[in-house]
Amino acid sequence: MAAPLSAQETPEEVAAAALDAAPVFDGHNDVPIQLRGRFGNVIGDFDFVDTLDTATETRAAMHSDIIRLRKGKVGAQWWSVYVSASLEEPEAVQATMEQIDVTKRLIAQNPDALQLALSADDVEAAVADGRIASLMGMEGGHSIGNSLAVLRQMYDLGARYMTLTHGRTLDWADSATDKPRHGGLNAFGMDVVREMNRIGMLVDLSHVSEEAMHDALDVARAPVIFSHSGARAVTGHLRNVPDSVLERLPTNGGIVMVVALPWFINEDLRNHAANRAAEQARLEALFSGLPDEVEARLAKWDAENRQPVSTIGDMADHIDHIRGIAGIDAIGIGGDYDGMPYGPAGMEDTSGYPLLFAELARRGYSQADLEKISMRNMMRVMREAEAYAASQEGAVPFEYPAGGDRDGEG
Template sequence: MPPNDLAFAARERLGYSVEGLDRGSPLQTDIDRLRQGGVGGQFWSVFAPSELPPVDTVQYTLEQIDFVYRLIARYPETFRFARTGDDVRRSWDDGKVASLIGAEGGNSIGGSLAVLRVLARLGLRYMTLTRNYNVDWADSATDEPVHHGLSDFGRDVVREMNRLGVLVDLSHVSADTMRDAISVSQEPVIFSHSSCFSVCAHPRNVPDDVLASLSGNGGVVMVAFVPQFVDADYHAWFDGGGVGTKPRVTVQHVADHVDHAREVAGLEHIGFGSDYDGCDDFPVDMADVVGFAPLLDELATRGWSAPDLAKLMGGNVLRVLDETSAASVGAIG
């Protein structure tokens, strides 16, 4: 159940229209390609640019949640809203794509725990604590450190997320924020779209000590497919302004991160993060949501069994949903 930025992409390119998403969409996601990729669940990610004032970030977030609801209503034969692990299983049993909501960036709550509670009632199941820039209460991986982790209010945000059954997502945050949040959280955390720092030293990736801590926390790292997170040569080329020949990134590069995450974090603590419709470039043969299929084939050639792949494709995240479903349902009241 990887995250997917379709809602924001639809805002930017389709004016939030849900029409024409069955096949042939100009985006990286449509129903036909989801089926080809064997995708049975998605966290539909909603987010607002970091530079917006708080009132606008809340509006952006609510508009995209509305898009997710309208998407599900427009294609009820394909999508079903899901909040709990059992909701996901029922969707799978009926051949539908389980549709959950995640917010990418703590700016989505506008600095308000009350807004967080409202979003939880609407079905928010994870929130990334930052995006590309710091928020007032947490440091981003790609900004100058201010808090050196979480502020006191940031710790309160984590505790309230635990109470509401909103998963703490540590993609995008600094390594100090990762460690701080894991020490505070009483529930499993996730990394919704990050890769392994030891394989590619990008600041968005997860250091080995943090990966190793997931076995104690119960969390899951969901490996991203973004080329600059996956391959060191591409990372250097991208940061250098894209001058010269673009390095070739393949499914094998992504599989190397999956293998490393398994070695350090353990089989029970890894998943797929992808980041489709959140990035313009992807590895060869992985340009859209069909790209899950060649990755599964590559891992199978490396000796991954069918039960192992099932955990990777959603089983591990489903476990985390199960452990937090009661709190999420309680947030409705």
């Protein structure tokens, strides 16, 4: 008896068929902050078709452009309108609005390739028209300046998700990589989640503490996302999602959009970075005031301790683990390109996604599985969040006194 067609197909063919049917819906790309950092948001002469010429003496070339997004089979992209969490919150609010503006201008300058999307229907329409659906997500609650009114206005400007924190603990939410103050979310932080659900803005739990993840899941009435995170059981970085949270995702309906950042997906590389930082601190303590000596000795350490290489297989390992704990419906892709130095070997930029999907096909993922990971799970999450918001039509907005301190609420 002849083998079924699926058994005759190569992994590359299975991946190609999946990405043709459901192109990648990527959860996080930092092109907007590159526009701010490299060009001060002055982009009238910026060519987003091909950005390989953006390399300078101090910066590598950008990871993203229309050519490489197309090659990577990216059909929808969440553009991060991130601004530094070190900014004072009123300044962060203004800067976030500027990032929304520059993202909209980038989309408008490339109408043949990009199309603004504010809903799941918009995403479907853009993909059907051969354009990359372009959505905007805020990265860090510092962007709303402790104000639910600002949150609502950011939604009206087009932001469709918000990462509750970035690298800094806020007055209402603990970051994964800063000293905690609230044991997760305080009362105001929980109302932020409720209000986001009410208006239809996705709650993104990348960057928040484990306790804050659980608090958000306790109050969320719509699926959450992790826009760019891995599995902590595979790589122990605190930016990754612990099994205790993965176990709750099937009930919530949320997804982890697996990140490509090498230090988040390769444990050996994470440990190498920690060891190097420790060695640098040791040398600076021993040779204070002798920077040339520190540099020479650190170079010797580097030569003797080669940095491990992260691979596409590392990213696939995180996907395997999440599938084993939370199931195939809880997985997406969130590369973090242009927000990291480089991606895994073979996936250094946005063109590499087909290689990841071929690796997953080699591991036994079916075309239907791959379509869920690439796009369909994210589309389901958007539609469920939109449906919940529609069910709340007429519900009273959550209100707090203007200008109030949100620390210690509850």
